[in-house]
Amino acid sequence: MDQPATIIGDDVGPSEQKIRYELTTVAFRLPDAAAAKDGVDDWLQAPESGGRLLGCWESEHGVLGRVYVLREFDDDAALAAERMRAAHSPVPFGAGAHLTDLTMHGFAPFPFMPRVVTGAFGAVYEIRDYHLLPGGLPATIAGWRLKLPVRHRVDPVSVVMYALDGPARIVHIWPFPGLDERVAVRRRLYEAGDWPPPGGPEHIMEATSTMAWPLPGSPLH
16 A cells, blocks of 8 residues: 655645646536546647646546546646646647536645655545635644644545635545545544644635546546
């Protein structure tokens, strides 16, 4: 079994804090799933493709007909260059009649989050998206800094990141062996008082959760 990165709550180095993530959501009609996934593969494997692919998942619980792609970039400039490639392409992520929507959002890691380690961590991944109240990010980061190191030792997280544009928002992605294990581990954490982080829930305006399965070739799987 692969080992996740260590999280202790202290800020990581400047080069790691400069890392930027892009989470892309590819939407399609269910009969067009194969064509949509082929288009994503072609886009990511193109010689001019930038960034480092971390994960590629298909939703199974929540809104169906979605593929989620997580990529890592060294800094803002690298993310911007790849965003320009998409903006000037007539077929970003294989766009065509089979796609119904395409959204790309940029994120920065929480300041104490190390670089994402890829490998075999779970058969199911949960993508949790929190729309925060305005001004809620600093308190959210402070609370997570206190509680995440403890939770991470028993329930490793893949990434926790905050939006660089749009409304105040954080996204965190967690691997689990299965759906039953997800429910059990979260219940134990709550009962032990190890979760949620202080000051976190008070600043959440809206929350969504998507359970997604890694696609073949996803580095996080």
